[in-house]
Structures are given as structure tokens and as C-alpha cells.
Amino acid sequence: MNVTYGRISTAEQNENRQTTKGFKSFIDTCSGSVPFMERPKAKELIKFLKNNDEVTVNIIAVDRLGRNTLDILQTVQFFKANNFNLRIENLGMDTTSPFFDMMVSIMGTLAEQEKKTIAERCKQGIEIAKAEGLYTGRKTGTKDTRKETLEKHSDIVLCLQKNMNVTETSKLTKKTRATIYKVKALM
Numbered sequence: 365m366n367v368t369y370g371r372i373s374t375a376e377q378n379e380n381r382q383t384t385k386g387f388k389s390f391i392d393t394c395s396g397s398v399p400f401m402e403r404p405k406a407k408e409l410i411k412f413l414k415n416n417d418e419v420t421v422n423i424i425a426v427d428r429l430g431r432n433t434l435d436i437l438q439t440v441q442f443f444k445a446n447n448f449n450l451r452i453e454n455l456g457m458d459t460t461s462p463f464f465d466m467m468v469s470i471m472g473t474l475a476e477q478e479k480k481t482i483a484e485r486c487k488q489g490i491e492i493a494k495a496e497g498l499y500t501g502r503k504t505g506t507k508d509t510r511k512e513t514l515e516k517h518s519d520i521v522l523c524l525q526k527n528m529n530v531t532e533t534s535k536l537t538k539k540t541r542a543t544i545y546k547v548k549a550l551m
Contacts, residue, residue, distance in 0.1 A: 365419045369409055371396065371428045375534040382424050388412075393531050393541075396431030396479060400439040404531055413448050420449040420458065426468055427475035436472035440465070510550050520547045 370382030370391045383389040390412070392398075392405040400406050413419055421443070423429065429436045443450045444459050451458035455467050493499030514521055520543070523533040530544050537544075 365416060366422055367409070367412070367419055368422045369406070369428065370424065371403070371430075374540070375538055382428065384422060387422065393534060396427060396475070398430075399432070399435050400430055401442075404529065413446070418449075420451050422451045422453060424452075425454045426452055426471035427478070429472075431475050431479040433469070433472040433476045436475070437469060440468050513550055514547065517543065517547045520544050521551065524548055524551060 366384070367388045367390065368382060368384050370379055370389065372379050372382070372391065372393050373395055375393050379389075379391045382391060390405040390409040392403040394403055401410075409421065413421070426436060429439050440450065440459070442448075449459050452468070452471075455464075455471065457464050457467065461467075490499055508516065517537075517539070519537045520533055520539060523536055524544075524547070528536070530541050530548075533539075533544050534541050
């Protein structure tokens, strides 16, 4: 049996490229810096694997496991220790390959470096915009009253009243987790 695991950073991103038709999919919406074992869909995946035999977990790339080399290697070791087969599509290999650990280590290091490079570029861009007077920073807070905020985000309120979690609510409403937590605190 084959399943897919994927990760998108925001609910606005499209998860379709990380799924395969006919395969059960587990897609987390979180930063790559969140450890794999702490992700809601990753936890569901592990539970599924423990209750099913001979399952191969397909992932399009190592960076879907995370952006921290140590966490990626610990995740792979967990899969191997529990005899769960993991296949990484863009490498064309799975845990049975003799070169799997080496390639995952290299690709994990590259994923971590890419995260640092992105953060550095953002920081440089902000500094340039500040110097040119084009960046004043993020506006904090809102001037809306509690009632206005709850009315403005009535879709979030409905989801939370139905006991949906933040990830599900974010996917359904296409709103950020921060907004959902803000609404949740006001309810």
C-alpha cells in the first residue's frame, strides 16, 4: 500500500503537487522548522503506519520532512527502526537503498541552508526598503472591536464552534493561523 506525506507552509499554498491520485494523503500546514513528530498529520501518519502492514510513505522531496538536518535524520531513523518504508520521489530511492542515508543527509543539509538563505535575503530586502523609506514594518493590532472582529471572521467562529482544529480551520477558511488564534482568544 502506498500513502503520501507532504507539508505546505501556509494554507494559501497548493498541496496538489505533493499528492498522488489513489494514495491516502497526509498533508501538514506548518513551517519546515516544526519538528516532524510534533506535526498533527505526521502524528496521524505514524498511527496509520502502526496499524497497517507493508506501507510505503512517498514524499516528493527531503525538505518536506523539515528544514533541520538533525530532525530529518531522526525522522528517517525512526522510520527505519520501525520498518516503515520511506520513498523520496525526487531522489528516486527509498530506505532499502544503500545510499539512502547519505543522500538524505546531503539533501537535509541543503534544505536547512536554503531556509537560512531565504531568511537572510528577506532581512537584506527589509534593510534596503527601510533605508529607502519604503518599509515601516508590520502594522500591529487592529482597531476593530471584539464584536467587529468576530463578525468579520464569522467563518472562523463557525469552524471553531464545530470543534475544528486550527489547521483544519485555516485550510477551510484560507486564513492564517495567527488570525484564527486571535479569533479563538476573543470567543
